Amino acid sequence: MNDAPTYTPPKVWTWEQESGGRFANINRPIAGPTHDKELPVGKHPLQLHSLATPNGVKVTVMLEELLALGHEGAEYDAYMINIGQGDQFGSGFVDINPNSKIPALLDRSTKPKPTRVFESAAILLYLAEKFGEFVPKDPSLRAECYSWLMWQMGSAPYLGGGFGHFYAYAPEKWQYPIDRYTMEVKRQLDVLDRHLADNQYFAGKEYTIADMAIWPWYGALVKGTLYEAGEFLDVQSYKHVNRWTDEVAEREPVKRGRMVNRAWGKPESQLRERHDASDFELRTQDKLEPEETEEAS
Numbered sequence: 001m002n003d004a005p006t007y008t009p010p011k012v013w014t015w016e017q018e019s020g021g022r023f024a025n026i027n028r029p030i031a032g033p034t035h036d037k038e039l040p041v042g043k044h045p046l047q048l049h050s051l052a053t054p055n056g057v058k059v060t061v062m063l064e065e066l067l068a069l070g071h072e073g074a075e076y077d078a079y080m081i082n083i084g085q086g087d088q089f090g091s092g093f094v095d096i097n098p099n100s101k102i103p104a105l106l107d108r109s110t111k112p113k114p115t116r117v118f119e120s121a122a123i124l125l126y127l128a129e130k131f132g133e134f135v136p137k138d139p140s141l142r143a144e145c146y147s148w149l150m151w152q153m154g155s156a157p158y159l160g161g162g163f164g165h166f167y168a169y170a171p172e173k174w175q176y177p178i179d180r181y182t183m184e185v186k187r188q189l190d191v192l193d194r195h196l197a198d199n200q201y202f203a204g205k206e207y208t209i210a211d212m213a214i215w216p217w218y219g220a221l222v223k224g225t226l227y228e229a230g231e232f233l234d235v236q237s238y239k240h241v242n243r244w245t246d247e248v249a250e251r252e253p254v255k256r257g258r259m260v261n262r263a264w265g266k267p268e269s270q271l272r273e274r275h276d277a278s279d280f281e282l283r284t285q286d287k288l289e290p291e292e293t294e295e296a297s
């Protein structure tokens with residue numbers, strides 16, 4: 001056990017100071033907008049307001065997968081919400097997601113009024129239903145797909161809010177929460193590994209929205225790109241998760257989807273706003289700001 005000082009909670013908690021650690025500046029105990037800001041509106045029916053974090057990537061991969069299948073109605077404008085600067089608390093964004101978190105989608109094609117969708121799994125299900133894709137037709141396989149989709153939504157907060165927070169973002173390293181969440185995340189990886197030992201994808205032979213939801217989180221984790229925790233978690237030992245991660249990563253729509261609303265990494269991997277399929281060729285950051293790219297290299 002560690003010897004961190006213990007804390008006696010007061011009778012009633014009050015918000016007196018930032019709790020410390022990375023991202024502390026965007027944490028608040030109240031909801032609602034902090035400032036007035038309209039959202040931009042593009043030319044397509046689907047308007048995505050997001051960022052290329054794992055939750056954001058789920059949706060851009062789905063949209064690129066739908067477009068790759070020829071669904072023209074899935075064309076979309078993707079605008080960037082900079083969560084580090086508090087864009088998620090602007091009034092226009094809060095109107096489409098009262099929970100102030102990316103991703104959020106506005107479908108302007110619906111009558112009599114546009115449809116807002118927030119929570120990444122709700123967006124995946126909305127798009128799957130709208131276009132009739134990426135959810136198995138067979139009821140048992142569909143149940144399997146939904147089960148893994150909801151598994152991801154329930155499990156990732158332990159990975160991000162628990163393990164990631166205490167291992168990478170908290171102001172100090174405390175053994176108790178790191179042990180607690182490392183144990184849980186390794187258990188989760190073992191759950192995935194055992195399932196993928198006997199299944200190509202989460203719902204069997206068919207690639208579905210369950211894979212799209214799990215891949216940006218657990219795929220990044222086993223490749224060591226999340227929280228720089230690859231060695232600590234011994235991610236290479238989860239062989240089947242690694243096999244599946246590599247297979248999904250090879251898909252062209254996945255390669256495109258992960259670039260959208262990305263504002264970090266190699267300039268050629270960043271398509272900060274997407275309005276057209278040609279943007280992947282013409283509007284990545286190396287093309288928009290070639291001088292910055294030269295300085296960075």
Ligand SMILES: N[C@@H](CCC(=O)N[C@@H](CS)C(=O)NCC(=O)O)C(=O)O
Pocket residue numbers: 026027053054055056083088100101102103118119120121
């Ligand atoms: N359950 C939500 C989680 C969304 C979420 O946590 N988004 C993060 C980025 S990955 C965010 O917007 N954070 C900003 C904040 O907490 O203020 C979903 O799956 O859509």
